[in-house]
Amino acid sequence: MFRTHTCVELTAKEEGKEVTISGWVNSRRDHGGVIFIDVRDRYGLTQATFNPKVSKDAWEMANGVRSEFVIKVVGTVALRDKDMINPKLKTGEIEIKATEIEILNTSKTPPFDVSFIPGEEGKQVDAMNKVNEDLRLKYRFVDLRRRRMLENLQFRHEVIYFMRTWMKKRGFMEIETPILTVSSPEGARDFLVPSRLHPGKFYALPQAPQQYKQLLMVGGIDRYFQIAPCMRDEDARADRSPGEFYQLDIETSFLTQDEFFDLMEPLFGDLTKEFTNKKMLFEKMPRIPYRESMLKYGSDKPDLRIPMEIQDITEMVKDCGFSVFKEVVEKKGVVRALKVPGGAKLSRTEIEKMTDEVKTLGAKGLAYIIIESEEKFKSPIVKFLGGELTKKILKEVKAKAGDVVFFGADKHEIVEASLGATRVNIAKRLNLIDTTKLAFCWIVDFPMYEWNEDQKKIDFMHNPFSMPQGGMKALSEKDPLEILAYQYDIVCNGIELSSGAVRNNVPEIMFRAFGIAGYTKEEVMDKFRGMVEAFGYGAPPHCGFAPGIERTIMILREESNIREVTAFPKNGRAEDVMMGAPSVVKSKQLKELHIKLDL
Structure with missing residues (x-):
């Protein structure tokens, strides 16, 4: 037997019992000839003492153990002396007076310290917090022993278990979909898998189970979910893993967009209550049209905890004396303002730094007015605007003494990006974000199409499988760039958790929608034959989305x-430095797959 108890279970109630524990050597100390070893497993710490008067053999063996050795200890539970009790440990009242020790395995010196130390409320914390990430990823099998990683993985497990239970209670069926599938244009590059049996042909790893989950709807599975692995060949970000990630993939039949929102919103409220001490900023999630979000927040994933909104003042300044604003308006651009409460405390250096930041986003600069009092302003542009217009603008944005107003003037895309970034950066600098809240919202009414400047053509803005608002009539009669889609995102605290849509389930509408984006009927059939053919056999109205597991857990x-x-995880360069992936393969393997490396 390796253990009768874990390293967190023993208390004063077990006094006098013979027990066995196993784990790693967290620390070893020698005091007055008695050896103290803290044994660690993923649950916690237990102290074992080795006294030559109790067992000389055990004492001699304990003398040779080192950090991270794997050991088994047999002994009797005893109460610690009062002055030796550690109230920060759940096992701090007791120790094991060891009679036996077995070294189950030795260990090299770890590349970094993974030991626990007692924290508050009986919890353990990592002795060493700052470790080089590349080193951690190279020795991930060691890094996983750290308290932070163990707790994060336990937390992930509990969240996923909660999700599964929540979905089952609401009539959803968990179904696994294929990993080897067909390449399709879903927004990112595919990972391709060559076929040995079919030379020159390739499978693709799924970017998402998009087509399969829609086919399940055709098959009569009206409520589907899956903890789905997704593979996309895209660059890393802090909130995006390069290569692979998981999502709570969901699809439903016979629900309108609003009915779907009403069904799924409680999941996020329940997760918040179960796993955090935070409050939901909104009892019912706001539903914000895409264009409104871009105007007010400069982003389609707004952080609604920030008490600032961008306002359009284009009409107000179209005939003003400030040539920069006037010329932008004449070129069909926009002028927008961002009021920052208490922003007058920002230093000139901070404002210059923010100006440099927006220049990287394409803006030419960042005009501003600092309001020192009702009649006193500090600004390089007031003399051009004139006192009357300046006061009119400040009244419009509800600015008062102590505030600062920033201005963006350019094409709307550049103004949105620059003022949106400024809004977030200033909120962080001035501590304007209420970190006790989770601000969930829906972004709705996305444009169906956008102009692809590189290819000089109309392209899908997001999901090509979405139903256009207005159906065939809109596709036939409206300017494509004015057509809205039944597409939506769910956002929390400035992080996009998921995109979703009401699906296009009518083949004729699908052909027309793809045709506007430059696809022929033959190309659509070639790319999506299985789904298009299935839709000819009675596809119900359906919709869904897929919140990212990792992003949800991060929040x-x-x-x-x-x-x-x-x-x-992979590192920021999409490498698995622990396993050495990606790697070179043998020429024999390439030959079997009919692949020749000749670029």
């Missing part, structure tokens, strides 16, 4: 990097 757990909630 609930208050982690800033997706790699902290993933057991074996």
Whole structure:
């Protein structure tokens, strides 16, 4: 037997019992000839003492153990002396007076310290917090022993278990979909898998189970979900893992968009209550049209905890004396203002730094007015605007003494990006974000299409499988760039958790929608034959979305990097430095797959 108890279970109630524990050597100390070893497993710490008067053999063997050795200890539970009790440990009242020790395995010196130390409320914390990430990823099997990683993975497990239970209670069926599938244009590059049996042909790893889950709807499965692995060949970000990630993939039949929202919103409220001490900022999630979100927040994933909105003042300044604003309006651009409460405290250096930041987003600069009093302003542009217009603008944005107003003037895309970034950066600098809240919202009414400047053509803005608002009539009669789609995102605290849509389930409408984006009927059939053919056999109205597992856990757990909630992540260069992937393969393997490396 390796253990009768874990390293967190023993208390004063077990006094006098013979027990067995197993784990890693967290620390070893020698005091007055008695050896103290803290034994660690994923649950916690237990102290074992080795006294030559109790067992000389055990004492001699304990003398040779080192950090991270794997050991088994047999002994009797005893109460610690009062002055030796550690109230910060759940096992701090007791120790094991060891009679036997077995070294189950030795260990090299770890590349970094993974030991626990007692924290508050009986919890353990990592002795060493700051470790080089590349080193952590190379030795991930060691890194996983750290308290933070163990707790994050336990948290992830509990969240996923909660999701599964929640979905089952609401009539959803969990179904696995294929991993080897067909390549399709879904927004990112595919990972391709060559076929040995079919030379020159390739499978693709799924970017999402999009087509399969829609086919399940055709098959009569009206409520489907899956903890789905998704593979996309895209660059890394703090909230995006390069290569692979998981999502709570969901699809439903016979629900309108609003009915779907009403069904799924409680999931996020329940997750918040179960796994955080935070409050939902909104009892019912706001539903914000895409264009309104871009105007007010400069982003389609707004952080609604920030008490600032961008306002359009284009009409107000179209005939003003400030040539920069006037010329932008004449070129069909926009002028927008962002009021920052208490922003007058920003230093000139901080304002210059923010100006440099927006220049990287394409803006030419960042005009501003600092309001020192009702009649006194500090600004390089007031003399051009004139006192009357300046006061009119400040009244419009409800600015008062102590505030600052920033201005963006350019094409709407540049103004949105620059003022949106400024809004977030200033909120962080001035501590305007209420970190006790989770601000969920829906972004709705996305444009169906956008102009692809690189290819000089109309392209899908997001999901090509979405139903256009207005159906065939809109596709036939409206300017494509004015057509809205039944597409939506769910956003929390400035992070997009998921995109979703009411699906296009009518083949004729689908052909027309793809045709506007430049696809022929033959190309659509070639790419999506299985789904298009299935839709000819009675596809019900259906909709869904797929919240990212890692992103959801990041928010609930208050982690800033997706790699902290993933057991074996890739680094920022999409490399698995522990396993050595991607790697060179033998020429024999390439030959079997009919692949020749000749670029």
